Amino acid sequence: MDVVRWGILGASNFALDKMGPAIHAAKDATLAALATSSPEKAVPFQSFAPDIRVHDSYEALLADPEIDAVYVPLPNHMHVEWSIKALSAGKAVLCEKPVGMDVAEIDRLIAARNASGLLCAEAFMIVHHPQWQRAKALLADGAIGTLRHVNAAFSFFNDDAGNIRNQASAGGGGLRDIGVYVMGGARYATGQNPVRLDYARAEIRDGIDLFADMGFAFEDFTFQAYTSIRMAPRQEVHFHGEKAVMSLTCPFNAGIFDQAEIRISGPDNTVTIERFPRVNQYVTQVEAFGRSLREGTPFAWTLEDARGTQSMMDQVFAAV
Numbered sequence: 001m002d003v004v005r006w007g008i009l010g011a012s013n014f015a016l017d018k019m020g021p022a023i024h025a026a027k028d029a030t031l032a033a034l035a036t037s038s039p040e041k042a043v044p045f046q047s048f049a050p051d052i053r054v055h056d057s058y059e060a061l062l063a064d065p066e067i068d069a070v071y072v073p074l075p076n077h078m079h080v081e082w083s084i085k086a087l088s089a090g091k092a093v094l095c096e097k098p099v100g101m102d103v104a105e106i107d108r109l110i111a112a113r114n115a116s117g118l119l120c121a122e123a124f125m126i127v128h129h130p131q132w133q134r135a136k137a138l139l140a141d142g143a144i145g146t147l148r149h150v151n152a153a154f155s156f157f158n159d160d161a162g163n164i165r166n167q168a169s170a171g172g173g174g175l176r177d178i179g180v181y182v183m184g185g186a187r188y189a190t191g192q193n194p195v196r197l198d199y200a201r202a203e204i205r206d207g208i209d210l211f212a213d214m215g216f217a218f219e220d221f222t223f224q225a226y227t228s229i230r231m232a233p234r235q236e237v238h239f240h241g242e243k244a245v246m247s248l249t250c251p252f253n254a255g256i257f258d259q260a261e262i263r264i265s266g267p268d269n270t271v272t273i274e275r276f277p278r279v280n281q282y283v284t285q286v287e288a289f290g291r292s293l294r295e296g297t298p299f300a301w302t303l304e305d306a307r308g309t310q311s312m313m314d315q316v317f318a319a320v
Contacts, residue, residue: 001068002294004028004029004289006033006068007032007033007062007064007071008020008023008033008035009071009082010058011034012073016044018282019071019096019286020034022282022283023286025283026286026290028287028290033064034061035054036054036055039056058082058085068091069289069290069293071123075170079095079098079100080108084108084112087113088112090118092119092289093120094286095122096122096123097124098310099122101171101176103307103311106303106307107307119289119292120303121301121306122303123285124188125285126185127188129254131251131261132188132189132248134262135189135246139190143244143246144239144242145241146241147190147220147221147240149222149224150186150222150238151225152181152186152225152236153235154178154225156229156231156232156233168206172208173204173208174212175316176313178229179212179313180309183312184306184309185252186223187308190221192218193218196216199215199319200316201214209227209320210230211226212227212228212316216312245265247264248260249262259276261274
């Protein structure tokens with residue numbers, strides 16, 4: 001397989017704005033097909049991928065023999081169902097985060113992946129950005145000394161009732177939309193999992209969390225984070241070590257929210273800054289998935305990794 005032929009299930013805004021163009025721009029990838037029951041929704045995709053085939057159902061796309069991999073950007077509660085159907089149809093799967101609604105759902109998907117022998121992973125794009133890859137390496141190298149605490153924040157304001165983030169039936173809420181980043185980012189960078197939940201608070205309205213604040217104990221450090229879909233925009237992650245503090249600016253929407261930087265504040269008020277050029281982390285994610293599919297190289301974020309973050313989320317939901 002020289003070029004991965006991609007199909008997208010559903011003409012979501014995110015697929016149109018982010019992942020569709022990323023697949024089209026990625027090396028050794030082609031956006032071959034889109035499934036949508038509304039032909040007019042395919043028109044914007046055809047503006048940048050004029051040769052894209054349009055199927056009128058998800059089933060028709062999965063039956064397309066000229067599709068190697070499927071991207072699933074459907075509402076959260078449909079992720080596992082259609083990822084399993086794609087695997088059953090012989091397609092590799094990149095499913096948008098959160099891959100499942102709870103750990104039990106992800107376990108079903110892991111079993112389906114194992115039975116199929118195909119590549120199936122969560123689209124957790126930050127692990128494909130050099131800012132996070134560098135942060136992980138710096139922590140492993142002891143750049144800030146022994147890590148003692150991590151704190152993170154991710155918020156924005158959205159009260160649009162028509163947006164799936166504000167629809168409980170579609171798996172909406174801040175934790176599922178952006179909590180995966182504060183929790184999963186800490187797990188990725190440190191390579192550790194929490195040993196217990198220390199506290200959790202949330203404001204839940206109409207079945208969705210508008211605000212959540214949580215604290216976990218990891219084996220070697222403590223972790224605190226908050227998320228909100230009803231607060232002014234904020235994106236920060238700080239790793240507090242015994243010798244220095246490492247801060248990531250714009251850690252989740254690099255190049256859009258702000259410029260991606262790593263700032264290390266050391267003794268005597270010294271500050272070292274690493275700036276990262278604009279990188280489309282969606283493109284690098286597609287290219288990494290393609291390498292794994294073609295060459296069998298490990299993918300940076302597995303379903304087991306997604307399960308670890310979902311386990312944290314399940315604990316928060318159970319506590320609030």
